[in-house]
Amino acid sequence: MSVLLDVKNLRTHFHTHRGLVKAVDGVSFHINEKEIVGLVGESGCGKSVSMLSVMQLIAIPPGKIVSGSAMFDGHDLLKYKPKGDEMRAIRGAKIAMIFQEPMTSLNPVLTIARQVTETLELHLKMDTQTARKRAVELLKLVGIPEAESRLDNYPHQFSGGMRQRVMIAIALSCNPKILIADEPTTAVDVTTQAQLLELMQEMVNRFNTSLVIVTHNLGVVARYADRIYVMYAGRIVESGLSEDIFLRPLHPYTIGLLKSVPQLGQTKSDRELVPISGLPPNLIDMPQNCAFLPRCSYHKERCRLEPWPELHAVGAQHYVSCYVDTRETS
Amino acid sequence: MNAHQNNNLIEIKNLKMYFPITKGLLRRKVGDVKAVDDISFDIKQNETLGLVGESGCGKTTTGRCILRLYQPTSGSIVFNGTDISSIPEKQVRPLRRHMGAIFQDPYGSLNPRQSARTIAGMPLIVHHMIDKKDLDDKVAELFNLVGLDSSMMDRVPHEFSGGQRQRLGIARALACNPSLIVCDEPISALDVSIQAQIINLLEKLQKSLGLTYLFIAHDLSVVQHISDRVAVMYLGRIVEIANSKELYQSPLHPYTKALLSAVPVPNPVRERERVRIVLKGEVPSPAHPPTGCHFHPRCSIASAECEEFIPPLNTISGTHQVSCLKV
Ligand SMILES: Nc1ncnc2c1ncn2[C@@H]1O[C@H](COP(=O)(O)OP(=O)(O)OP(=O)(O)O)[C@@H](O)[C@H]1O
Numbered sequence A: 001m002s003v004l005l006d007v008k009n010l011r012t013h014f015h016t017h018r019g020l021v022k023a024v025d026g027v028s029f030h031i032n033e034k035e036i037v038g039l040v041g042e043s044g045c046g047k048s049v050s051m052l053s054v055m056q057l058i059a060i061p062p063g064k065i066v067s068g069s070a071m072f073d074g075h076d077l078l079k080y081k082p083k084g085d086e087m088r089a090i091r092g093a094k095i096a097m098i099f100q101e102p103m104t105s106l107n108p109v110l111t112i113a114r115q116v117t118e119t120l121e122l123h124l125k126m127d128t129q130t131a132r133k134r135a136v137e138l139l140k141l142v143g144i145p146e147a148e149s150r151l152d153n154y155p156h157q158f159s160g161g162m163r164q165r166v167m168i169a170i171a172l173s174c175n176p177k178i179l180i181a182d183e184p185t186t187a188v189d190v191t192t193q194a195q196l197l198e199l200m201q202e203m204v205n206r207f208n209t210s211l212v213i214v215t216h217n218l219g220v221v222a223r224y225a226d227r228i229y230v231m232y233a234g235r236i237v238e239s240g241l242s243e244d245i246f247l248r249p250l251h252p253y254t255i256g257l258l259k260s261v262p263q264l265g266q267t268k269s270d271r272e273l274v275p276i277s278g279l280p281p282n283l284i285d286m287p288q289n290c291a292f293l294p295r296c297s298y299h300k301e302r303c304r305l306e307p308w309p310e311l312h313a314v315g316a317q318h319y320v321s322c323y324v325d326t327r328e329t330s
Numbered sequence B: 001m002n003a004h005q006n007n008n009l010i011e012i013k014n015l016k017m018y019f020p021i022t023k024g025l026l027r028r029k030v031g032d033v034k035a036v037d038d039i040s041f042d043i044k045q046n047e048t049l050g051l052v053g054e055s056g057c058g059k060t061t062t063g064r065c066i067l068r069l070y071q072p073t074s075g076s077i078v079f080n081g082t083d084i085s086s087i088p089e090k091q092v093r094p095l096r097r098h099m100g101a102i103f104q105d106p107y108g109s110l111n112p113r114q115s116a117r118t119i120a121g122m123p124l125i126v127h128h129m130i131d132k133k134d135l136d137d138k139v140a141e142l143f144n145l146v147g148l149d150s151s152m153m154d155r156v157p158h159e160f161s162g163g164q165r166q167r168l169g170i171a172r173a174l175a176c177n178p179s180l181i182v183c184d185e186p187i188s189a190l191d192v193s194i195q196a197q198i199i200n201l202l203e204k205l206q207k208s209l210g211l212t213y214l215f216i217a218h219d220l221s222v223v224q225h226i227s228d229r230v231a232v233m234y235l236g237r238i239v240e241i242a243n244s245k246e247l248y249q250s251p252l253h254p255y256t257k258a259l260l261s262a263v264p265v266p267n268p269v270r271e272r273e274r275v276r277i278v279l280k281g282e283v284p285s286p287a288h289p290p291t292g293c294h295f296h297p298r299c300s301i302a303s304a305e306c307e308e309f310i311p312p313l314n315t316i317s318g319t320h321q322v323s324c325l326k327v
């Protein structure tokens, strides 16, 4: 399996009037060929900023990529100018992105046709006629009924689920190497979510694309992801194969999350939920030591005294950032 | 009907809530949004009834009818022995103190300029249930009950975290010692790690105060966890009601089956064994619902009769009802 994208020690900070927000603070991850990777974590932990940093879509200022590299096709993307031609040739073409709320990422004043053909004309240099033909094919592929007659509709004439399908069509139109789907289904219903996730899985299989699913919903990635990264307060705290994360979780945060979510088929009489105490931290002026410490029921003296631990290997592909061996404690 | 005989706190029969669709300057009525279209169910004392279904299926409308924030188009709502569906607002008001409500967006439902003390104590003041001098003590008691520090009483909503705001909303709902609480998506806006805190709080309060809940949410795993029984809604109608366990183990309605199969489970081994039923198309508009069974255009087992006849909610066993001609 070859590595397509290799991100190392990424740090993205925001200078706000309330202080320095270390939104992403030393994140490393990689995406293999034809792999589905999940990035999970709670609101504000830095998932979107990580992805946007790689694509160089961070607003500077207030943001700044303080350190890191993102190797793709033998080049470090973070060395490119954010608005330069090299980055433009990657963004949307080699690495495509789907955002949470498709109403904000589709332009409301342009027809669906225009938005699909735009990418095709820009990146694949198709003429208008060919692009339009291809657009119909793509919309059919993602399951838009009567695609031809709906091509000249505007986004508001589509439902949330259909707009998300259009986004998937646009994202796949240039046959990207990697598709990053940032909370692709948060705004839609669960049966629509199932439709979209199945569609994305089918599409990336067909096009040999790697897929990154960014979500706060652990369940969503359990079915689809080969590998998972768990993020907390700007860091990756655990990563591993899907089975590692769900069946043999080691970081206290991962363990806590799994114990706190209800599972379909279990009622309150079968299993009590064990909440994680306390609140997620705000990322301003964070202490040096582990950010999960105030909520951690496993912590030891060492966690207080030493800086946040680096990720270390605990299995073939399983990494965890914790001083405590939670297997011994439990 | 006497509530004490059958232990039902709420009895709903043939409830309909239609919103008129108007057109033009004269606001001529051209149709109806059939938000709730002939539903019936009971909630027993001390029970949690879950109400699930996808966006726009009529869950909130059902809850608002029960709270009599809407005057239903037709049908009856018996609350603790009294039919409240069509009595005048003046007579509803004294009954409302027996009902509390918790909403999805704790921020939107709390007055941003009021102190937490005023917010939690307001229902008591409105219902003349307290002397001004006792307010602080009572609010402190409520704060204690929901796990808020009483030193936070002078704060305004934005000075609380999301989870704390929801606790404040729960304190307000509890102020008048209600018997019923309508919980409308009470945890959907919260961080994952905070949701369990609120679920457990609601369960604890139910036990200690003998509360009855209507628990509305679109997340079936949450609803199933907290509810004794679950009602599944589709496009204004209830398609199935069953015990929480039974609904999961032996769902009967094709929509329930699809809904269950779509809910993600945080376990890759279980996930790979599950068959996902992917529904075709999308939910039609409640302004133009399909004829017969509302689900028929998306149903894999529908036949001609399903287009024609509205299936009644049939009782399969004491705790299981389903509305499908094919069952
Ligand atoms: N433009 C900005 N200015 C200041 N702070 C920012 C900015 N963008 C993001 N942040 C902060 O960076 C942190 C990480 O944000 P990010 O959007 O990556 O979170 P996330 O994990 O994607 O959360 P969600 O699940 O809510 O989408 C947050 O604390 C956020 O407030």
Ligand SMILES: Nc1ncnc2c1ncn2[C@@H]1O[C@H](COP(=O)(O)OP(=O)(O)OP(=O)(O)O)[C@@H](O)[C@H]1O
Pocket: B019, B033, B034, B035, B053, B054, B055, B056, B057, B058, B059, B060, B061, B062, B218, B286
């Ligand atoms: N006051 C109103 N006037 C007109 N139509 C309404 C009104 N309230 C609700 N509706 C319509 O009634 C239908 C049911 O809405 P309701 O809010 O009860 O759904 P819901 O199941 O709570 O959905 P959600 O999960 O999105 O909260 C929807 O089509 C909605 O647009």
Ligand SMILES: [Mg+2]
Pocket: A047, A048, A049, A182, A183
């Ligand atoms: Mg995000």
Ligand SMILES: [Mg+2]
Pocket: B059, B060, B061, B184
């Ligand atoms: Mg609602």
